[in-house]
Amino acid sequence: MTLLTHRIGGVDRVVVMTLVIAQYGQGGPDVLRAENRDLAAPGATQVEVEQKAIGFNYFDALQRRGFISQDEPGRVMGIEGAGVVTAIGAGVTDFAVGDRVGYLRSQGAYAATRLIEADLLFPLPQDIGFEAAAALTVKGFTAWLCAVRLFDVQPGQTVLVTTAAGGVGSLTARLATYRGARVIGVVGSEAKRALAHDNGAVEVAIGLDDAIDLVARLTEGNGVDVVFDGIGADTADRLLDVGSVRSGGTIISFGASGGWPKADPDAVARRGATVVAPQVPNYIKTAAELRAGMAEVFALYRDGGFGEISPARYPLRDAAALHAHVESRTASGISVLVP
Ligand SMILES: NC(=O)c1ccc[n+]([C@@H]2O[C@H](COP(=O)([O-])OP(=O)(O)OC[C@H]3O[C@@H](n4cnc5c(N)ncnc54)[C@H](OP(=O)(O)O)[C@@H]3O)[C@@H](O)[C@H]2O)c1
Structure with missing residues (x-):
């Protein structure tokens, strides 16, 4: 946040400026632009947050390319972050200046300081660092939704995780x-095999063809109990087609890195399978739901359920460089932007 004094109408006024990363056009990382913008005072129900860490999500890349949002020139990118409350609107009672907070699914995160509706915030416990929070909020919540709430993973089950070296995939595998x-983890290249092992995968396949062979061998042709899929496109159809999912098994299609997930209803019925394509916003419709869910995520983190969280850090100003690494598929694990 920068304070500048401007002479307006013959009077000196303090103007508050903040660094943001905005999108102009749809396409590669070069559509992202760093700029300084005026920051208004918070409205009655809003909070001003000085951000300490901002989470990168594949959603940001899909939005940048125009796959999931209309073109909105000047839109500030990003949907999750963590920081400290620096001002509150007149009607805000849940938060006070100095509180540590986090949020997910709220557009406008790629900013040094931002305004946000108080209802979209959760309190950040003292023992959770800002970078861990920014790393865990969307991705940890999604992993918890998949592997605890929607499919309660049990000891002894066999689980296939695609994108096992990616953000949500790595936390789901852990x-x-x-x-x-x-x-059993699936990654896109040999270079990511070791990462998938680090995330707990006992066996790792490179690509879906390899995964289908590996599953057949390791389950003696019976298929896995559950698939957590971040690729989408025809992944579910292909796995159902060859019996990689056990009869009565489950596919949770959480992601669309390769295209929107689809599953042929006849193939699903023949296998007696359950296929779910959850969207996080449907599970955080109220502040109470969001805060209860995040409390569960942080409890699991404290207990070691997500392992050690040490995200790759990029300066906020260099968001386009992070996007370029994602685009070339050389980025792995979790990345955060730091103002
Ligand atoms: N349902 C929800 O509410 C929800 C919540 C969070 C995230 N998501 C979705 O989950 C997916 C993963 O998100 P993330 O933030 O974990 O992303 P991430 O860390 O960037 O991981 C995505 C992975 O997808 C793989 N990938 C990239 N481009 C691909 C392509 N063209 N075809 C196939 N695979 C490709 C890459 O792994 P390899 O190179 O190893 O293949 C990459 O590691 C995204 O589609 C995201 O939108 C959904």
């Missing part, structure tokens, strides 16, 4: 391992 399952 959580399933922590809960006693045997995890």
Whole structure:
């Protein structure tokens, strides 16, 4: 946040400026621009947050490319972050200046300081660092939703996790391992094999063809109990087609890195399978739901369910460089932007 004094109408006024990363056009990382913008005072129901860490999500890349949002020139990127409350609107009672807070699914996160509706915030416990919070909020919540709430992973089950070196995929693999399952990871290249092992995968496949062979071998043709899929596109159809999911098994299609997930209803019915494509916003419709969910995520983190969280750090100003690493598929794990 920068304070500048401007002469307006013959009077000196303090103007508050903040660094943001905005999107102009749709396409590659070059559509992102760093700029300084005026920061208004918070409205009655809003809070001003000085951000300490901002989470990168694949959602940001999809939005930048125009896959999931209309073109809105000047839109500030990003949906999650963590920081300290620096001002509150007149009607805000849940938070006070100095509180540590975090949020998810609220557009405008790529900013040094931002305004946000108080209802969208959760209190950040003292023992959770800002970078861990920014790393865990969307991705930890999604992993918890998949591997605890929607499919309660049990000891002894066999689990297939695609994008096992990515953000949500790595946390889902760790959580399933922590809960006693045997995890088979899938990654896109040999370079990511070791990462998937680090995330708990006992066996790692490179690409889906390899995964189908590996599952057949490790489950003696029976298929896995559950698939957590971050690729989307025809992944569910392909796995159902060859019996990689056990009869009565489950596919949770949480992601769309390769295209929107689809599953042929006839193939689903033939296998007696359950296919779910959850969207986080449907599970955080109220402040109470959001805060209760995040409390569960942080409790699991304290207990070791997500392992050690040490995200790659990029200066906020260099957001385009982070996007370029994601685009070339050389980025792995979790990345945060630091103002
Ligand atoms: N349902 C929800 O509410 C929800 C919540 C959070 C995230 N998501 C979605 O979950 C997915 C993963 O998110 P994330 O933040 O964990 O992303 P991430 O860390 O960037 O991981 C995505 C992974 O996808 C793989 N990938 C990239 N481009 C691909 C392509 N063209 N085809 C196939 N695989 C590709 C890469 O792994 P390899 O190179 O190893 O293949 C990459 O590690 C995204 O689609 C995101 O939108 C959904």
